[in-house]
Amino acid sequence: MDVLSDAIAAMRTGVPHSSRTLKSAPWGLRFAASEGAGFHVVLQGACWLIPPAGEPVALAPGDVVFLAHGRGHAIADDPATPLVDVVRAPDGGWQLNEDVPPGNGPGTLMLCGAYQLNRARAHPLLTGLPDVVHLPARIGSHPALRAAVDLLGGELERPGPGSDAVVPALLDTLLLYILRAWLQDRAGQAPTGWAAALADPAVADALHAVHRDPGHPWTVEELGAHAGLSRAAFARRFTAVVGQPPLGYLTWWRMTTAGRLLATGDAPLRVIAQRAGYSSEFAFAKAFKREFGVAPGRYRREQGAQGAAVLE
Structure with missing residues (x-):
């Protein structure tokens, strides 16, 4: 697996949820903080994203926003519109906390989705994202992302045989394309954090090697040779970009992989x-x-019990 796929797999739990929603002004929805991440795609009309901090963000048709950190947010036809709380439903989806009569103003058609994440083993690639990833619609930009949005929107509007399998797969695909698009948009900027790690050929080569074969007895010298650098130069470069030494990241990733295998x-x-x-x-x-603070066998039992509780 590649680093981007692994970063998602390390944190993903449960089944993602999505909906295709038409709202008529005035309307305002407030999402509480959660362990998950969410996205909104404006298909028709316009609205405003109101983050937990900072100024509201105007959203136009085709815009995509991704909120990676679960810090809560709101979305409304206007920043001044009163907000209604949206709460988690028993099936893991979302529902309004109170009945609100529909408005008779301009309509906004949206795709909204939520992912369940385990933040106890949060991959730094995702934790390094900004509070709001805003991908404005631009002609010719990110065609794969637009295609995934179209497929998901069509499946939610007209469910057919196999939709229960198709929709979660499309949601996983959409998340990957959102992250790809964000990384591509940063290509012309001075990269920082994990965007810099994936943009640095030497560091990225070493990361991909570790992720392809975490069980290999890697040494700093071998990873440096893989990256085309001396041991010392590679260690300095990797630590500066990734934020931890090569073998420190290797151990963290090995344990993260082991925890996922035990849990699933x-x-x-x-x-x-x-x-x-x-x-x-x-x-x-x-x-x-x-x-982890517990033995592997106990960890497996505890994770299995938590999964059973979620299913109940």
């Missing part, structure tokens, strides 16, 4: 230990407990 599958501990780069279950269990 039934592979034996010896297999997970090998995939995480450990030659023995004992060494793996010791490293895992140091990172």
